[in-house]
Amino acid sequence: MLLVEDDLDLATAVVDYLELESIQCDHAVNGVVGLNLIKKNPYQAIILDLNLPRMDGLTVCRQMRELGNDTPVLMLTARDSLDDKLVGFDSGADDYLVKPFAMEELIARVKVLSRRRSGQINKLTVEDLELDLSQKQAYRNQQLLKLSPTAIKILEVLMRESPSPVSREVLMQRVWGDEQPDSNSLKVHVFNIRKQLDMAGGPPLIHTMASFGFVLRRADENQA
Numbered sequence: 551m552l553l554v555e556d557d558l559d560l561a562t563a564v565v566d567y568l569e570l571e572s573i574q575c576d577h578a579v580n581g582v583v584g585l586n587l588i589k590k591n592p593y594q595a596i597i598l599d600l601n602l603p604r605m606d607g608l609t610v611c612r613q614m615r616e617l618g619n620d621t622p623v624l625m626l627t628a629r630d631s632l633d634d635k636l637v638g639f640d641s642g643a644d645d646y647l648v649k650p651f652a653m654e655e656l657i658a659r660v661k662v663l664s665r666r667r668s669g670q671i672n673k674l675t676v677e678d679l680e681l682d683l684s685q686k687q688a689y690r691n692q693q694l695l696k697l698s699p700t701a702i703k704i705l706e707v708l709m710r711e712s713p714s715p716v717s718r719e720v721l722m723q724r725v726w727g728d729e730q731p732d733s734n735s736l737k738v739h740v741f742n743i744r745k746q747l748d749m750a751g752g753p754p755l756i757h758t759m760a761s762f763g764f765v766l767r768r769a770d771e772n773q774a
Contacts, residue, residue, distance in 0.1 A: 554584030581605025615642035622663035690750035
Protein backbone atom coordinates (compact mmCIF):
# COMPACT_ATOMS: atom_id res chain seq x y z
CA MET A 551 0.00 0.00 0.00
CA LEU A 552 1.15 3.56 -0.69
CA LEU A 553 -0.11 6.73 1.00
CA VAL A 554 0.73 10.06 -0.64
CA GLU A 555 -0.23 12.74 1.90
CA ASP A 556 1.56 15.93 3.01
CA ASP A 557 -0.35 16.30 6.30
CA LEU A 558 2.08 14.46 8.58
CA ASP A 559 -0.37 14.10 11.49
CA LEU A 560 -3.01 12.56 9.23
CA ALA A 561 -0.44 10.40 7.46
CA THR A 562 0.91 9.04 10.74
CA ALA A 563 -2.60 8.21 11.93
CA VAL A 564 -3.45 6.43 8.66
CA VAL A 565 -0.21 4.43 8.55
CA ASP A 566 -0.60 3.39 12.21
CA TYR A 567 -4.22 2.35 11.65
CA LEU A 568 -3.29 0.35 8.55
CA GLU A 569 -0.59 -1.44 10.54
CA LEU A 570 -3.22 -2.44 13.13
CA GLU A 571 -5.03 -4.09 10.21
CA SER A 572 -1.76 -5.84 9.20
CA ILE A 573 -1.47 -3.69 6.08
CA GLN A 574 2.04 -2.43 5.31
CA CYS A 575 2.09 1.10 3.95
CA ASP A 576 4.78 3.28 2.38
CA HIS A 577 4.39 7.05 2.76
CA ALA A 578 5.31 9.93 0.44
CA VAL A 579 5.04 13.58 1.47
CA ASN A 580 4.60 15.06 -2.00
CA GLY A 581 3.48 14.14 -5.49
CA VAL A 582 6.92 13.83 -7.05
CA VAL A 583 8.15 11.37 -4.43
CA GLY A 584 4.85 9.50 -4.66
CA LEU A 585 5.08 9.11 -8.45
CA ASN A 586 8.68 7.91 -8.20
CA LEU A 587 7.64 5.24 -5.67
CA ILE A 588 4.76 4.20 -7.93
CA LYS A 589 7.19 3.76 -10.83
CA LYS A 590 9.58 1.64 -8.76
CA ASN A 591 7.26 -0.52 -6.64
CA PRO A 592 4.14 -2.65 -7.21
CA TYR A 593 1.32 -1.69 -4.83
CA GLN A 594 -2.09 -3.28 -4.26
CA ALA A 595 -3.70 0.13 -3.84
CA ILE A 596 -2.73 3.80 -3.57
CA ILE A 597 -4.25 6.41 -1.23
CA LEU A 598 -3.65 9.75 -2.91
CA ASP A 599 -4.36 13.20 -1.53
CA LEU A 600 -5.70 15.70 -4.05
CA ASN A 601 -3.78 18.76 -2.83
CA LEU A 602 -0.08 17.91 -2.71
CA PRO A 603 3.09 20.01 -2.94
CA ARG A 604 5.36 19.81 -6.01
CA MET A 605 2.80 17.74 -7.98
CA ASP A 606 -0.93 17.57 -7.21
CA GLY A 607 -2.81 14.31 -6.87
CA LEU A 608 -4.66 14.66 -10.20
CA THR A 609 -1.36 14.98 -12.06
CA VAL A 610 0.15 12.02 -10.21
CA CYS A 611 -2.88 9.88 -11.05
CA ARG A 612 -2.96 11.00 -14.69
CA GLN A 613 0.74 10.34 -15.22
CA MET A 614 0.67 6.88 -13.65
CA ARG A 615 -2.26 5.92 -15.90
CA GLU A 616 -0.37 7.22 -18.94
CA LEU A 617 2.48 4.89 -17.92
CA GLY A 618 0.04 1.97 -17.99
CA ASN A 619 -0.09 1.53 -14.22
CA ASP A 620 -3.48 0.04 -13.29
CA THR A 621 -3.09 0.10 -9.49
CA PRO A 622 -6.43 1.15 -7.93
CA VAL A 623 -6.42 4.71 -6.55
CA LEU A 624 -8.45 6.12 -3.65
CA MET A 625 -8.44 9.92 -3.84
CA LEU A 626 -8.60 11.91 -0.60
CA THR A 627 -10.22 15.30 -1.05
CA ALA A 628 -11.86 18.12 0.85
CA ARG A 629 -14.00 18.83 -2.21
CA ASP A 630 -17.40 17.16 -2.47
CA SER A 631 -18.91 18.66 -5.63
CA LEU A 632 -19.90 16.56 -8.65
CA ASP A 633 -17.51 18.49 -10.92
CA ASP A 634 -14.56 17.81 -8.62
CA LYS A 635 -15.38 14.09 -8.53
CA LEU A 636 -15.69 13.99 -12.32
CA VAL A 637 -12.25 15.58 -12.67
CA GLY A 638 -10.82 12.98 -10.29
CA PHE A 639 -12.38 10.05 -12.13
CA ASP A 640 -11.32 11.50 -15.48
CA SER A 641 -7.73 11.58 -14.19
CA GLY A 642 -7.90 7.87 -13.39
CA ALA A 643 -9.06 7.65 -9.77
CA ASP A 644 -11.25 4.69 -8.80
CA ASP A 645 -12.90 6.03 -5.68
CA TYR A 646 -12.91 9.13 -3.50
CA LEU A 647 -13.17 9.82 0.20
CA VAL A 648 -14.05 13.29 1.49
CA LYS A 649 -12.15 14.67 4.48
CA PRO A 650 -12.71 14.34 7.36
CA PHE A 651 -13.36 10.59 7.19
CA ALA A 652 -13.63 7.66 9.56
CA MET A 653 -10.63 5.30 9.56
CA GLU A 654 -13.00 2.33 9.40
CA GLU A 655 -14.40 3.61 6.10
CA LEU A 656 -10.91 4.19 4.71
CA ILE A 657 -9.93 0.60 5.53
CA ALA A 658 -13.13 -0.76 3.96
CA ARG A 659 -12.59 1.20 0.74
CA VAL A 660 -8.92 0.19 0.51
CA LYS A 661 -9.69 -3.50 1.00
CA VAL A 662 -12.27 -3.41 -1.80
CA LEU A 663 -9.88 -1.62 -4.17
CA SER A 664 -6.99 -3.97 -3.42
CA ARG A 665 -9.07 -6.89 -4.77
CA ARG A 666 -10.05 -5.05 -7.95
CA ARG A 667 -7.57 -6.40 -10.52
CA SER A 668 -8.62 -9.20 -12.84
CA GLY A 669 -6.32 -11.92 -14.12
CA GLN A 670 -8.46 -12.81 -17.12
CA ILE A 671 -6.85 -12.64 -20.55
CA ASN A 672 -9.43 -12.06 -23.26
CA LYS A 673 -11.23 -9.36 -25.19
CA LEU A 674 -14.84 -8.26 -25.31
CA THR A 675 -16.35 -6.55 -28.34
CA VAL A 676 -19.70 -4.78 -28.76
CA GLU A 677 -20.17 -2.87 -32.02
CA ASP A 678 -17.11 -0.60 -32.43
CA LEU A 679 -16.20 -0.89 -28.74
CA GLU A 680 -13.41 -3.26 -27.68
CA LEU A 681 -12.26 -4.06 -24.15
CA ASP A 682 -8.84 -5.68 -23.73
CA LEU A 683 -9.03 -7.33 -20.31
CA SER A 684 -5.38 -8.35 -20.27
CA GLN A 685 -4.25 -4.74 -20.72
CA LYS A 686 -7.32 -3.28 -18.96
CA GLN A 687 -7.83 -0.83 -21.80
CA ALA A 688 -10.89 0.06 -23.84
CA TYR A 689 -11.01 1.31 -27.43
CA ARG A 690 -13.75 2.77 -29.59
CA ASN A 691 -13.14 3.29 -33.27
CA GLN A 692 -9.57 2.22 -32.45
CA GLN A 693 -9.20 5.21 -30.11
CA LEU A 694 -7.95 4.52 -26.59
CA LEU A 695 -10.47 5.60 -23.94
CA LYS A 696 -9.19 7.28 -20.77
CA LEU A 697 -10.87 5.16 -18.11
CA SER A 698 -9.96 4.27 -14.53
CA PRO A 699 -9.77 0.61 -13.43
CA THR A 700 -13.19 0.97 -11.75
CA ALA A 701 -14.70 2.37 -14.95
CA ILE A 702 -13.15 -0.53 -16.87
CA LYS A 703 -14.82 -2.96 -14.46
CA ILE A 704 -18.21 -1.27 -14.92
CA LEU A 705 -17.76 -1.38 -18.69
CA GLU A 706 -16.79 -5.06 -18.49
CA VAL A 707 -19.99 -5.94 -16.65
CA LEU A 708 -22.15 -4.02 -19.14
CA MET A 709 -20.36 -5.56 -22.13
CA ARG A 710 -20.60 -9.11 -20.78
CA GLU A 711 -24.36 -8.69 -20.27
CA SER A 712 -25.00 -6.77 -23.52
CA PRO A 713 -27.58 -6.46 -25.01
CA SER A 714 -29.39 -7.24 -21.74
CA PRO A 715 -29.82 -4.47 -19.13
CA VAL A 716 -28.08 -4.60 -15.75
CA SER A 717 -29.76 -3.30 -12.60
CA ARG A 718 -28.00 -0.74 -10.44
CA GLU A 719 -27.97 -3.22 -7.55
CA VAL A 720 -26.32 -5.97 -9.60
CA LEU A 721 -23.80 -3.55 -11.09
CA MET A 722 -22.85 -2.18 -7.66
CA GLN A 723 -22.48 -5.69 -6.26
CA ARG A 724 -20.31 -6.98 -9.11
CA VAL A 725 -18.03 -3.93 -9.11
CA TRP A 726 -17.71 -3.14 -5.38
CA GLY A 727 -18.93 -6.29 -3.63
CA ASP A 728 -20.48 -6.00 -0.17
CA GLU A 729 -18.55 -2.86 0.82
CA GLN A 730 -20.14 -0.37 -1.53
CA PRO A 731 -19.66 3.40 -1.81
CA ASP A 732 -22.60 5.78 -2.02
CA SER A 733 -24.83 5.33 -5.09
CA ASN A 734 -23.60 8.60 -6.58
CA SER A 735 -20.25 6.94 -7.34
CA LEU A 736 -21.87 4.66 -9.91
CA LYS A 737 -23.66 7.58 -11.57
CA VAL A 738 -20.44 9.57 -11.84
CA HIS A 739 -18.48 6.63 -13.29
CA VAL A 740 -21.19 5.89 -15.88
CA PHE A 741 -21.33 9.59 -16.80
CA ASN A 742 -17.58 9.60 -17.40
CA ILE A 743 -17.70 6.37 -19.46
CA ARG A 744 -20.42 7.89 -21.64
CA LYS A 745 -18.33 11.03 -22.12
CA GLN A 746 -15.33 8.99 -23.24
CA LEU A 747 -17.45 6.91 -25.65
CA ASP A 748 -19.02 10.03 -27.15
CA MET A 749 -15.63 11.70 -27.62
CA ALA A 750 -14.48 8.70 -29.67
CA GLY A 751 -17.42 9.16 -32.05
CA GLY A 752 -20.34 6.98 -33.06
CA PRO A 753 -23.88 6.64 -31.73
CA PRO A 754 -24.59 6.34 -27.98
CA LEU A 755 -24.01 2.85 -26.59
CA ILE A 756 -24.84 3.17 -22.87
CA HIS A 757 -28.49 3.86 -22.12
CA THR A 758 -30.30 4.41 -18.82
CA MET A 759 -33.22 2.13 -18.05
CA ALA A 760 -35.62 4.21 -15.97
CA SER A 761 -36.00 2.95 -12.37
CA PHE A 762 -33.79 -0.05 -13.17
CA GLY A 763 -30.21 0.44 -14.32
CA PHE A 764 -28.16 0.60 -17.52
CA VAL A 765 -27.73 -1.26 -20.80
CA LEU A 766 -24.97 -1.25 -23.40
CA ARG A 767 -26.24 -1.70 -26.96
CA ARG A 768 -27.12 0.19 -30.13
CA ALA A 769 -29.99 2.64 -29.78
CA ASP A 770 -32.06 0.76 -32.34
CA GLU A 771 -31.89 -2.35 -30.14
CA ASN A 772 -33.59 -0.60 -27.20
CA GLN A 773 -37.13 -1.64 -26.53
CA ALA A 774 -39.82 0.86 -25.69
